Structure formats: structure tokens, C-alpha cells
Amino acid sequence: MENQSCNVEPFGLELDVDLRIPLDEAAQERFRALFYREKLLVFRNQQLSEADHVRVLGYIGPVLGSNGEYREISSDGNLGTGPLCYHSDLAFTTEPFKVLSLHALEVVDGQSWTRFANGIRVLESLSQESVDRLQSMTAVSLISLVQTHRDIAYSAPSYLPQVERPAIIPHPVTGEPILYVSEMQTARIGDLEPAASEELLQELFASLYADENVYEHRWQNGDLVIWDNLALQHSRPDLTHCIPRRLQRVCVADKSFFDLCPLFSLGDQRVSDWASGKVLEVE
Numbered sequence: 001m002e003n004q005s006c007n008v009e010p011f012g013l014e015l016d017v018d019l020r021i022p023l024d025e026a027a028q029e030r031f032r033a034l035f036y037r038e039k040l041l042v043f044r045n046q047q048l049s050e051a052d053h054v055r056v057l058g059y060i061g062p063v064l065g066s067n068g069e070y071r072e073i074s075s076d077g078n079l080g081t082g083p084l085c086y087h088s089d090l091a092f093t094t095e096p097f098k099v100l101s102l103h104a105l106e107v108v109d110g111q112s113w114t115r116f117a118n119g120i121r122v123l124e125s126l127s128q129e130s131v132d133r134l135q136s137m138t139a140v141s142l143i144s145l146v147q148t149h150r151d152i153a154y155s156a157p158s159y160l161p162q163v164e165r166p167a168i169i170p171h172p173v174t175g176e177p178i179l180y181v182s183e184m185q186t187a188r189i190g191d192l193e194p195a196a197s198e199e200l201l202q203e204l205f206a207s208l209y210a211d212e213n214v215y216e217h218r219w220q221n222g223d224l225v226i227w228d229n230l231a232l233q234h235s236r237p238d239l240t241h242c243i244p245r246r247l248q249r250v251c252v253a254d255k256s257f258f259d260l261c262p263l264f265s266l267g268d269q270r271v272s273d274w275a276s277g278k279v280l281e282v283e
């Protein structure tokens, strides 16, 4: 498989394979190993039904069922047309999605993009002193009402989805260290006061989202991109004039958003109050 590949800059691998043809077990194992080595795989000119797409992601791990999940994202449908700043899906839960993928069903070739920032690679660009300091810190990921740009509360009521974990986490499969803080979802760094926390986060974002640490994928019809949702964060631009833009979406995960955040499916009044701005911060 690797002899039909070329590097994507600054990270990732493009593979020249027709994924409609099922892989045998040995090839599936190579596919999985390649994915976890690269964290981002690109395939061009694919024509994958939803079942094909699910089969391909199944080479990496168990695919999330379609119940309550978006299997298609379109610029005139769900999730709106606004930009999404950098994030990792479900970072504010104990089980963020493991692997995400999008397949371009109908787009204007080259019109829109998804950008990917690498939380492993960025650590090489930081000083050893900064990495050592981060090793002892935690970061709080919180569900954010605002997704177009960074606008997140420093703290929020405890019933809202949020998780405090080390700022640098080990990759669950490879063990590689990942800087796991994001523009959209990181509310604060550990115990730092608001101003100091924000200053440190902005410094980290400058390195994370620097051009040399970002792959921009310009969507063409038939593209399939598969990426690691822990090692990489993703963002998209304003899609207001990007029509059509239909992308088929399949994830590797054990639990859905509603499994992990039942308050949202139950229509909990506290969530509505928070969403309407009645509750902004806690003590």
C-alpha cells in the first residue's frame, strides 16, 4: 500500500487506492498501522457509499452507529454555514471521538477547506522548558456555545459537559504525547488565574495553528480524508457561499454525543438557561 503513496505537507499521507475494493485482513492491519503512524490519510477520486465508508473506517476501529449522529454535513443543512474554529470533537467529554472522516459527495472543486493542526508535532517546536512546565499542568475542556471563534467561559456550572485532564495527554494507541488544548474548547489551564491562563493558551495557539503545523485540505469531489481526532484538531471557514457542499461523515467512537451528554437529549432546563445566557459563569 505504501508504494502507492506520497507525503502530504506538512504531515499526513496521500494513498492511491480504490477503496471500493475490500482489503484482506493483512492489508487492513497495514492500513490501521499506517493511519496511526501518519494520523491523517487522504484518498482522491473515491466513490464510496455510506456502507463502503463505514467498512473503510472499520479497518481502524468500531464505527459509531448512525443513531443520533450526523452522517452527512451540508452547507445548507445541519451545523449551519458558520466557520468553526479549531477543536477536537467531544473534547469536553471523557471519551472524545477517536477517528473522524469526511468524504466529498458534492462540492465545488477547490472552493472550501478543512484545516488540521497537529498536537503531537507542535511539541517539537516548543522549548524543553515549556514542555516540562506543561507536563505538570492540567487543562479544562468545556462545551462552548460559540463555535465560530474563541469565546469561552473561564468556568461554568458543573452540570455542563467539561473535563479536566493533563494539558499533554498520551495517545491511547501509540503513546505519543499530544498537546491537547484548543481554541474553541479549552476554558482554562489548571489553576492559573484568568489573565495568565489566557496568555499561556494564546502562546500555545500561536504554535499549534502556525502555517508550518497546519495541513489545509481543499475539497475536491471524491476526496476522502481520515484523521485522528486526538492528535489533530480541525477547523473550517465560513461556508455561506459554498453551495453545494455535501460531505459524508463517519466516526470511530464507542459513544455518541447524546450518550455522553444525556442532559442535552433530555431537554434539561439548566441547559436551556445556560444556552439563553441566563447562566454564564459560576462562583
Ligand SMILES: [Fe+2]
Pocket (backbone or CB within 6 Å): 087, 088, 089, 234
Ligand atoms: Fe468537528
